[in-house]
Amino acid sequence: MIDEYLTLQQLAAYSKVSVRQLRKYLALPPGLALPCYRYGRNRLVVRRSEFDTWFSQYRQRGKSVLARVLRDLGLHPAQVPNTRKPLANVGRAAPAAPLQADERMR
Numbered sequence: 001m002i003d004e005y006l007t008l009q010q011l012a013a014y015s016k017v018s019v020r021q022l023r024k025y026l027a028l029p030p031g032l033a034l035p036c037y038r039y040g041r042n043r044l045v046v047r048r049s050e051f052d053t054w055f056s057q058y059r060q061r062g063k064s065v066l067a068r069v070l071r072d073l074g075l076h077p078a079q080v081p082n083t084r085k086p087l088a089n090v091g092r093a094a095p096a097a098p099l100q101a102d103e104r105m106r
Helices: 008-015 019-026 048-056 064-072
Strands: 037-039 043-047
Touching: 008 019, 008 043, 008 048, 043 048
Parallel strands: none
Antiparallel strands: 037 043
């Protein structure tokens, strides 16, 4: 298979990523940015294989951002206790407090 060069519109169709988001990837700092080739004044193409390699580095499973932050803090994600409380009463109104005897007479 020939490694083809794709315009941003072709790359957007191939990757299902919008042209706007691809432009954001191109504007990242060097070393993080999507590799591309510029020719002419405003012409830009991306090699399909380079995009696939670049994009695969962002593959994630689960809540990796949280796990990375925990590791940065010196904690192991599996050892952190689950302190999350159930959200059973979300969306329900709190019951009204009963009136006191002096409030009923008013």
